[in-house]
Amino acid sequence: MFDDLTSKLDRVFRNLRGVGKISESNIRDAMADVRRALLEADVNLQVSRDFLARVEEKALGQEVMKSLQPAQLFVKIVHDELVALLGEKEARMGTAKKPPTVIMVVGLQGSGKTTFCAKLARHFKAKGRRPLLIAADLQRPAAQDQLQVLGESIGVNVFRGESKNPVEVCEAGLRHARKISLDPVILDTAGRLHVDDELMNELDRVRKGTEPAEILFVADGMTGQDAVNSAKAFFERLSFSGVVLTKMDGDTRGGAALSIRAVTDVPIKFMSVGEKLDQLEPFHPDRVAGRILGRGDIVTLVERAQATLDETKAAELEAKLRKADFNLQDFLDQLKQLKKMGSLTDLLGMIPGMGARMKNVQVDERALKHTEALILSMTPFERERPQVLNASRRKRIAAGAGLSVQHVNRMIQQYDQMVTMMKQLRKAGPGQVKRVFGR
Ligand SMILES: Nc1nc2c(ncn2[C@@H]2O[C@H](COP(=O)(O)OP(=O)(O)OP(=O)(O)O)[C@@H](O)[C@H]2O)c(=O)[nH]1
Numbered sequence: 001m002f003d004d005l006t007s008k009l010d011r012v013f014r015n016l017r018g019v020g021k022i023s024e025s026n027i028r029d030a031m032a033d034v035r036r037a038l039l040e041a042d043v044n045l046q047v048s049r050d051f052l053a054r055v056e057e058k059a060l061g062q063e064v065m066k067s068l069q070p071a072q073l074f075v076k077i078v079h080d081e082l083v084a085l086l087g088e089k090e091a092r093m094g095t096a097k098k099p100p101t102v103i104m105v106v107g108l109q110g111s112g113k114t115t116f117c118a119k120l121a122r123h124f125k126a127k128g129r130r131p132l133l134i135a136a137d138l139q140r141p142a143a144q145d146q147l148q149v150l151g152e153s154i155g156v157n158v159f160r161g162e163s164k165n166p167v168e169v170c171e172a173g174l175r176h177a178r179k180i181s182l183d184p185v186i187l188d189t190a191g192r193l194h195v196d197d198e199l200m201n202e203l204d205r206v207r208k209g210t211e212p213a214e215i216l217f218v219a220d221g222m223t224g225q226d227a228v229n230s231a232k233a234f235f236e237r238l239s240f241s242g243v244v245l246t247k248m249d250g251d252t253r254g255g256a257a258l259s260i261r262a263v264t265d266v267p268i269k270f271m272s273v274g275e276k277l278d279q280l281e282p283f284h285p286d287r288v289a290g291r292i293l294g295r296g297d298i299v300t301l302v303e304r305a306q307a308t309l310d311e312t313k314a315a316e317l318e319a320k321l322r323k324a325d326f327n328l329q330d331f332l333d334q335l336k337q338l339k340k341m342g343s344l345t346d347l348l349g350m351i352p353g354m355g356a357r358m359k360n361v362q363v364d365e366r367a368l369k370h371t372e373a374l375i376l377s378m379t380p381f382e383r384e385r386p387q388v389l390n391a392s393r394r395k396r397i398a399a400g401a402g403l404s405v406q407h408v409n410r411m412i413q414q415y416d417q418m419v420t421m422m423k424q425l426r427k428a429g430p431g432q433v434k435r436v437f438g439r
């Protein structure tokens, strides 16, 4: 997802880090590079202009140049503005005052409506609800069968009407849902290649007949600005309440994701990331921004560091997190620093590449004390060069700390794992993000 954009932005930030002392012209160069990256990602021109203006205002206003970590602060400004662009907070789904809640799904042909309807039904079913899918696409002969097959695969009822009129099918389906208490009711409507009056009139009639609490517009994330244009056209006729971005698993440049919210002012509610029915995610603007920046959630990590440690310590921590060749003394220091900031497992989860790997690594208080005792019983030489720790040295260290050789071995193993992950963090580029998030 966003691989290309991610690597371009990464290059901008790296360049900025590379210059010794940052000047206003460095910032302006960086802005120009960000601008190019956004345009190449097919972000709407006006959206991109407004975005850059806000970043520039903050970057020059917040005295990025005078800060201890100018490049880092610049990244944070870009991140915050990306989050704002993507919609700030996670948007909730509307519910009807009186059940069932009707969710009408609309969009262009092939955008992924039917697949999304099934995913959404699965999502609600997993939460203990009893959804009903209504096959209201009567345009294509196979459309109802497609929904039926998907519904059966997830054990969700699919309503197919006798009528040839989608409005009547929806109304009959709704009566059926009321009778046997199914909720929510998801309407899979027909798509067209282009927005036309016939389609819009039909959708409008369905809307009047079912009074949906939510109308979700499904936009093909692969199509960039085209998705934005069709969203605009749909919105004018059918003021929908939420956007769904599909095919975000593909090689999407990011244009649709970054522009659609700003252009329509409607929140993005879900993101589809594959053809399988469990590949649906509620849309979290902050996490998506983190992914675009190829950083897992390291921004939160740095913020937390800033809140807990002083600025110099935070800078040290950042540098060390990015440095793969740190020794056992650093290892101990980091464990102690990190401990101050909150649960270690939680923190490690924010580092790209760490979360999944650290699952089985126990970093509890007691282990921390052991680690400290073991490292203190080493000579400075051994702390600098853990590779010299042969059997007899390990035995001596264990005895010195009042622990067993197994403790030493386990500690070294953890250290090695951490070094490996630090290396991953260092090269955390787009490929990495893809691997970490599995898409
Ligand atoms: N890779 C990927 N493919 C998807 C995703 N969502 C849907 N698709 C595929 O896109 C194609 C079209 O999906 P449909 O759900 O049939 O789209 P639709 O909007 O209902 O199409 P019409 O009913 O013809 O208008 C199918 O081959 C889906 O498997 C996604 O998130 N990722």
Ligand SMILES: [Mg+2]
Binding pocket: 113, 114, 115, 137, 143, 188, 189
């Ligand atoms: Mg369909």
